Amino acid sequence: MADQTLSAPLPALAGATPGRARQVWRRFRRRPAAVAGLALVAGFLALAVIGPLVTADPAAQDYSAPLAPPSGGHLLGTDDLGRDLLARIAYGARVSLEAGVLSVLLAMVVGVPIGLVAGYYRRFLDPVVMRLVDVVLAFPFLIFAVGMAAILGPSLRNVIIALGVSQLPGIIRVTRGEVLTLRELDYVAAAVADGAGDGRIMFRYVLPGATSTLIVQATVGIPTAIIGEATLSFLGLGVQPPTPSWGVVLTDAQQFLDQAPWLAIWPGVMIALSTLGFNLLGDGLRDALDPRSVR
Amino acid sequence: MSERLMSEHSLLEITGLRVGFDTEEGRVQAVRDVSLRLERGEILALCGESGCGKSVTAMSIPRLLPPETTRLSGSIRLDGRELTDLPESALRAIRGKDVSMVFQEPMTSLNPSFTVGFQIAEVLRRHEGMSRTAARSRAVELLELVGIPAPARRVREYPHQLSGGMRQRVMIAIAVACSPRVLIADEPTTALDVTIQAGVLDVFRDLRDRLGTAIILITHDLGVVADVADRAVVMYAGRAVEEASVTELYARPRHPYTAGLMRALPSAAVTGEDGRRRLTEIPGLVPPPFEDPDECAFHPRCPRAREDCTATRPALEAFGTGHRAACFHPLSTAAGGDA
Numbered sequence: 001m002a003d004q005t006l007s008a009p010l011p012a013l014a015g016a017t018p019g020r021a022r023q024v025w026r027r028f029r030r031r032p033a034a035v036a037g038l039a040l041v042a043g044f045l046a047l048a049v050i051g052p053l054v055t056a057d058p059a060a061q062d063y064s065a066p067l068a069p070p071s072g073g074h075l076l077g078t079d080d081l082g083r084d085l086l087a088r089i090a091y092g093a094r095v096s097l098e099a100g101v102l103s104v105l106l107a108m109v110v111g112v113p114i115g116l117v118a119g120y121y122r123r124f125l126d127p128v129v130m131r132l133v134d135v136v137l138a139f140p141f142l143i144f145a146v147g148m149a150a151i152l153g154p155s156l157r158n159v160i161i162a163l164g165v166s167q168l169p170g171i172i173r174v175t176r177g178e179v180l181t182l183r184e185l186d187y188v189a190a191a192v193a194d195g196a197g198d199g200r201i202m203f204r205y206v207l208p209g210a211t212s213t214l215i216v217q218a219t220v221g222i223p224t225a226i227i228g229e230a231t232l233s234f235l236g237l238g239v240q241p242p243t244p245s246w247g248v249v250l251t252d253a254q255q256f257l258d259q260a261p262w263l264a265i266w267p268g269v270m271i272a273l274s275t276l277g278f279n280l281l282g283d284g285l286r287d288a289l290d291p292r293s294v295r
Numbered sequence: 296m297s298e299r300l301m302s303e304h305s306l307l308e309i310t311g312l313r314v315g316f317d318t319e320e321g322r323v324q325a326v327r328d329v330s331l332r333l334e335r336g337e338i339l340a341l342c343g344e345s346g347c348g349k350s351v352t353a354m355s356i357p358r359l360l361p362p363e364t365t366r367l368s369g370s371i372r373l374d375g376r377e378l379t380d381l382p383e384s385a386l387r388a389i390r391g392k393d394v395s396m397v398f399q400e401p402m403t404s405l406n407p408s409f410t411v412g413f414q415i416a417e418v419l420r421r422h423e424g425m426s427r428t429a430a431r432s433r434a435v436e437l438l439e440l441v442g443i444p445a446p447a448r449r450v451r452e453y454p455h456q457l458s459g460g461m462r463q464r465v466m467i468a469i470a471v472a473c474s475p476r477v478l479i480a481d482e483p484t485t486a487l488d489v490t491i492q493a494g495v496l497d498v499f500r501d502l503r504d505r506l507g508t509a510i511i512l513i514t515h516d517l518g519v520v521a522d523v524a525d526r527a528v529v530m531y532a533g534r535a536v537e538e539a540s541v542t543e544l545y546a547r548p549r550h551p552y553t554a555g556l557m558r559a560l561p562s563a564a565v566t567g568e569d570g571r572r573r574l575t576e577i578p579g580l581v582p583p584p585f586e587d588p589d590e591c592a593f594h595p596r597c598p599r600a601r602e603d604c605t606a607t608r609p610a611l612e613a614f615g616t617g618h619r620a621a622c623f624h625p626l627s628t629a630a631g632g633d634a
Contacts, residue, residue, distance in 0.1 A: 123363065186403040193359055193398070194391035194418050194469060204417075208408035 027288040034284020040277025048097040051090025058087040058244045067260045077262045079252055088244035089266055095245040096274065099159055099229035099238075100222040106164030107171045108218055112207075114168075115175025120183060120202050130176070133169040141166050145228050149237040156245075159238040163228045167221050174217050178210035185209070212289035219282035223275030230271050246271050304375050306509050307333035307356070307477055312369035314351050314360070322366070323584045325351040327533040329369075333477065336507045338499065340524035340541070342514055342556070346581050348533040349513050353479045356511075357394045358386055373477065392422040395470040399482040401463035405454035411438075411465045412450030415472055422473045437468040440505075441498050460491035467498055474506060481513045496523050517560050521545060526617070529553045532582050532592035535611065539618040549620035549627075551597050552577070591623070599624045 028034050052058075062068075062082035070077045076085040118129035136144065148162035182188065183206055191205050232238035233247025241248050246267040253263035314326040326348040333339050341349040354360050356371055356378065371378045373393060378386070390396075398404045406414055415437055416430035425433065431450070438446035441464040454462055463483060470478055480499065484492040500523050502508045512524055520527050520541060527544050529537040529552065537550040548554045555577040557563055564572035579596035591597070594604040603623050611619040 186398060186400050187406045189359070190396070190398055190404045190466070190469075191406070192390070193357065193396040195387045195389070195422060196391075197387060200421075204409075205406055208406070211408075 024288045028284055031284050031287060033280050034288065037277050037280025037282075037284055040273055041281050044093060044274045044277055045097070047090055048093035052087070052094055055087035055090045056084040058083060058091045059242055060084070060087075067256060067263075069260070070262060076266050077260065079249070079260070079263055080256060083244075085249070085263060085266060088249050089246070089270055091244045092246040092249055092267065093270065093274070095156065095233075095239055095243065096226045096229055096271075098156065099163060099245075100225040100278075103160045103163035103225045103228075104167060104218050104221040106160065107167035107221065108214065110164070111168045111171030112175050112214065115172040116179055116202050116207060116210075118172065119176040119179025120198065120206065122180070126176070129172065133172050136169040137173075141224065142228060142231060145232060146235065146237060149232050154232075154237050154240055156239050156243070159229050159232050162232070163225045166228070167225065170221070171214075171217060174213060175210060178213050179206055182206045182209040216282050216286040216289065219278055219285055223278040223282075226275055226278070227271065230267075304372065305332040306335045306337075306374060307511075308370070308372045309352070309356075310370040310372075312352060312355060312371065313367070314348075314355050315366040316360075317364045317366065321585055324587060325533055325584060326355070327587060329530070329533070329535050331528050331535060331538070333509050333511060335476075335509055336503055337526060338503055338510045338512060338524045340512045340514060340520040340527040341530060342517060342520055342527055343530035344515060344556075344581055346584070347530040349530050350481055352530070353396075353481060353511055353513050356477065356479065357390045357396065359390075359396070388422075391418050391470075391475070392473045393475055394477045394479065395473070395475040397463070397466050397470045397478065397480040397483045399485050401459050401466055401486060404466055405462055407454055410451055410453055411457070415450075415465070415469050418469055418472045433472070434468075437472055438465070440471070440502075441465070441468045442494065442501075443468075458491075459487055460495060463487060463495050464498060467495075467502075471502055471506065471508060474508070476509060477511065478502070478508050479511045479513070482515070483512070484519060485514070485516070492519070493522070499523055517556055518562070529556070533584065533587075534592070534621070536593065536622070537620040538611070539614075539620075543615070543618050547614075547618070547626075549614050549618070549625040550593075550622045551599050551624075551626065552593050553620075554626055555596075591621075599626075 028038075060083065062073075062078055062084070064082070066078060066080055066082040068078040068082070076089065078084055079088070114129060118126045139147075145162045145166040148165055149159060152158035152162060188201060188205050191201050196205070229238055229245065230247035230250065233245040234251050235247075236251070239245035239248055241252070249267045250264060253260070253267070257264055309332070310330045312326055312329045313324070315322045315324045329348070329352055331339070341353060343349050351360070355367055356373075358367075358378070360367070362383075367379065369379065373389070378389070381389070405411065409417075412431060412434045415434035416425075416427065419425045419430040419433055420427065423430075435446045435450050438449055443449050443461060443464050449457070449461070454465070457465065467483075478499075483499070484495050487495060496519065499510055499512065503510055512519070514520060524541050526540050527538070528535050529544075529550065531552050537544070537548070537553045544553065545557070548557060555575075558565075558575040559577065561574060564574050567573045577596055582592055582595070589608050590605040591600070591609050594600040597604070599622075601624060609621045609623050611621045613619050614625065
C-alpha cells in the first residue's frame, strides 16, 4: 500500500497519461464502501461458482439429522428433510446470480437500443415509447414482475423473463435521458458535419458516452433482480422445489421458524449481503466513473 | 466541354440566400438575402458581430441546420451543382467530403471514446472506402500535415490527452482528410489561447497553399481576417454590407460599420488623455432579428446616418474592382476615415 502510493505519481511525472481504467480504479479504491461492496460481490460470485463444487449435494437427505442445528457435519445445519443448508445456499447463490445477471442483461439488450432510438428520433418515436414506458412504470416493480411470472408460469427461465421485462422501462428511461443530453454535444454535431449517418452517430458517438451510466444502472439492477427472484420463488411463482433458491429455502423455513431459525436466518442474510454488495459496488462505480466527483 | 463549364462559375456561388427559423416567438430571420462567391483556392472571411448571420450562412452550405424549424430559400451552387434541393442522403455524402467544417470548440468537438487516429480514419473509410490499415497510415500523414509533432504516437492518443491547440489541429486533420473543395472554419481560433492562434491560422494558410483548399473563415476578429484571408465579406443583421479584398478593405473601408469594427481592433487603439491606449466600441446593439424595416439596419448606431438612411435600404454598390458596399454615405478617405 505504502509503496503503491509512492510509485503512483511516478508515471505521471514521466509524462505518461494513465489510462481511463486505471484512473477509475484509483478513484474507486479510495472509497471504503465501494471496496466493501466489491468484496461482497466477489464473495457472492465465488460462492455461486465454486460453492456447489465443494459442498454436499443439495438434494441429498441425511435422515439421521432433520432440522439439525449447525454442527461439524452440517456447518449451517439441515432442513426438515435433512438436506444440508450450506449446500442449498451455495446452489441458491447460483440461481440468484443467474436470475440477477441474466434478467438485467435481457433488459439491457432490449432496453438500451429502444432508449437510444427513442432519444435520437425525439420527434417521432420518443412520445410513443415514453408513454408506453410510463404505463409500465405506473405499476410497482414487484407487482408487475409477479403478474408477468403468474402469466408465464413458474420456472427459472420465466422468472428471468419476468424480471427482465419489469426492469425494461427503467433502462429505457435512463438510456433515453442520456441520449437526449449526449446528442446535443459538440462532437455529435461535428460527426454530422463529417457526413456520419444516424446509425453511426447513435452507436459510435452517443452510446459510448452513455456507457458509464449504463454500467451503474446494470449494477444497481442486479440486486433488485436478486430480491425479485427470491420474492417470486418465495411466493411459489419462481424456481420450483426441489431446486434450491434462496426464496425457496425461505419458504420451507417458514414453518420451522421456532424450531430451526437458522433455516430462515442464513438465506435472509445472504439476500441482504449480496444486494448490499451490488448496491455499494454500483454507488462506488457511479462515483468513480464520474470525473466530476473527484475528491 | 466540362473544362469550359468549370471555369465559367466560381467554386461556390450563393445567390439570394435567406434563412429563417420558426420559433415560439415567431420567425427569426437570421440571413436576409446574402449573395457571395468563393473562388478555388481562396480564403474568404465572413465577419461581423455575433448574430449577424455569418455562421448560419456557412452552416446552410452543407445544410447543418435543424430541418424541422429552418426555412431556407435561395441558391447554393457547389461547382455548378445546386445543393439546396438535395435530399439528406446526398448531403451526407457531401459533408466531410466536398464540404467540411471545423468548429469553434476544440475541447468538446472530438469523440472522447476513441483515439484521434480512429476518428480520422473513420472519415477516410466512410468517404474514400479506404481499408483500416491504409486509413490509419493516412491519419498519421494528416496529423503531420496539420503540424502535430510525433504523429505516429499522437495517432494512438485519446482527445483528453491533447491540448486545445492540438485538438483543433486534429479537427482540421479530420476536416481535410478527404481533400474537401470547401473547408468552413467557424471561429476556429476563438477558443484558443492567443499564443496558439497564430499557429492554427498558419495551418489554414498552409492547407490552401499546398492542397489548394478553398476556405471560408468565419470570425468576428478582424485581426484574424487581416492575417490569413484574401477577401472578406462583412455582414450586418443578416446582410452583406461590404465586400472587398482584404488589402482594399483595410486600406479603404467604405461602410461605416466596417470602419467601426476596425477601430475596435487593439492595433487601432487610440491613446487617451491619460496616456492609456483605448479601444473604440461601436455604440448600441445589433437589431432584433424579427423585424426588417425598409431602411439601413445600421443607421441607429451609425455616426454618418442621415434622413435618407431610414427612407429605404441601401443596396450593394461597386466602389472599384471587387469592392462593394451598401451605404448611402460611404467613407471616402483612407484607413478608418475618422468620422
